[in-house]
Amino acid sequence: MRTTILLTALFIGACGVEPQPPLVATEVVVTRPMPGMAMSAAYLSLTNNTDQPIHISRVTSAQFESVQLHESSIEDGVARMRAIPVLQIPAGETATLERGGKHLMLMRPRGTFESVSLQFFDDDDLILNVDANVQAIAN
Amino acid sequence: MGPRNFIVAIVLATALSAGIFVATRLQAPATLNIGFVLPAPTPLPEFALLDQSGVAITRDAFRGHWNLVFFGFTHCPDICPATLQILAAARRELQAAGQDPLPRIALVSVDPERDSPELIGQYIDNFGDNNLGITGNLEELTKLASGLGIYFEKQAGEGGAYSVDHTAAVLLVNPDAEFHALFSGPHRVENYVHDLPLIMAGS
Numbered sequence: 001m002r003t004t005i006l007l008t009a010l011f012i013g014a015c016g017v018e019p020q021p022p023l024v025a026t027e028v029v030v031t032r033p034m035p036g037m038a039m040s041a042a043y044l045s046l047t048n049n050t051d052q053p054i055h056i057s058r059v060t061s062a063q064f065e066s067v068q069l070h071e072s073s074i075e076d077g078v079a080r081m082r083a084i085p086v087l088q089i090p091a092g093e094t095a096t097l098e099r100g101g102k103h104l105m106l107m108r109p110r111g112t113f114e115s116v117s118l119q120f121f122d123d124d125d126l127i128l129n130v131d132a133n134v135q136a137i138a139n
Numbered sequence: 140m141g142p143r144n145f146i147v148a149i150v151l152a153t154a155l156s157a158g159i160f161v162a163t164r165l166q167a168p169a170t171l172n173i174g175f176v177l178p179a180p181t182p183l184p185e186f187a188l189l190d191q192s193g194v195a196i197t198r199d200a201f202r203g204h205w206n207l208v209f210f211g212f213t214h215c216p217d218i219c220p221a222t223l224q225i226l227a228a229a230r231r232e233l234q235a236a237g238q239d240p241l242p243r244i245a246l247v248s249v250d251p252e253r254d255s256p257e258l259i260g261q262y263i264d265n266f267g268d269n270n271l272g273i274t275g276n277l278e279e280l281t282k283l284a285s286g287l288g289i290y291f292e293k294q295a296g297e298g299g300a301y302s303v304d305h306t307a308a309v310l311l312v313n314p315d316a317e318f319h320a321l322f323s324g325p326h327r328v329e330n331y332v333h334d335l336p337l338i339m340a341g342s
């Protein structure tokens with residue numbers, strides 16, 4: 001009996017206490033700016049592990065002067081792109097940023113680099129930092 | 140039936156069904172996945188623009204090649220590179236399959252304010268060799284676009300930033316500089332690989 005309790009305590013100590021991060025990024029793709037081009041894009045899935053909605057109001061990056069949340073769409077045969085002021089992620093849900101849809105528009109690269117860091121802000125609080133290697137867009 | 144006769148029978152049956160298969164394939168009109176061939180090809184509108192070397196061009200620049208023409212802009216990080224990437228991949232696949240002629244990719248800028256010949260040249264070089272980049276004066280670009288039913292319009296964003304809405308379709312211009320076919324999507328590599336040889340062969 002004592003052994004069982006001890007083992008259970010150890011088990012909880014090893015795995016049970018670790019808190020889940022509030023926001024988790026998966027399927028991160030950051031495209032490398034094409035030669036001479038002042039912009040590029042990032043795609044990822046953001047999962048809200050909390051019981052409160054998360055409002056991504058700002059994203060920053062050391063490698064780009066400006067990062068904006070955008071949404072592309074093709075409606076009635078016309079391609080459009082618009083800024084999204086705030087990306088809302090309801091409690092427990094995942095927001096997907098992907099080609100031809102929502103994306104991070106990365107503007108005015110600061111020099112050349114192989115990896116990019118992105119900081120996501122929930123209202124004014126830093127909630128997530130993502131580091132990713134850049135990938136060539138074509139060929 | 141001896142074993143040898145049995146094999147002969149199988150060979151004959153296979154040949155017969157293959158023959159029927161080929162015959163039905165030849166009889167059935169080839170259906171296109173996404174391409175729409177114009178009942179009568181129409182000459183491109185007249186225009187005076189620049190290619191990626193800054194050389195003055197007219198619609199004659201399209202002559203002598205099949206051209207996959209896309210209207211877009213270099214400050215478009217999402218839909219434009221995705222479409223051009225698909226066209227480039229389709230062309231690579233067709234080339235690997237021995238397709239001749241191969242279409243050339245032509246990007247016509249809908250953002251002449253930012254797209255210098257040099258910039259559009261750098262941009263299209265990311266999507267294979269021998270591509271054609273076209274930019275120049277807004278009025279002349281509008282002549283070309285509207286003559287082909289292509290819409291584009293500048294959309295102001297924050298802090299002087301802007302985007303350009305534009306028709307997402309890809310046009311096929313034939314070696315006589317005529318608007319020949321339209322691909323309105325979905326833009327997928329397999330659709331272009333399937334449709335382009337059929338259209339260029341005139342079926």
Ligand SMILES: [Cu+2]
Pocket residue numbers: 070071081103104105216217
């Ligand atoms: Cu964008």
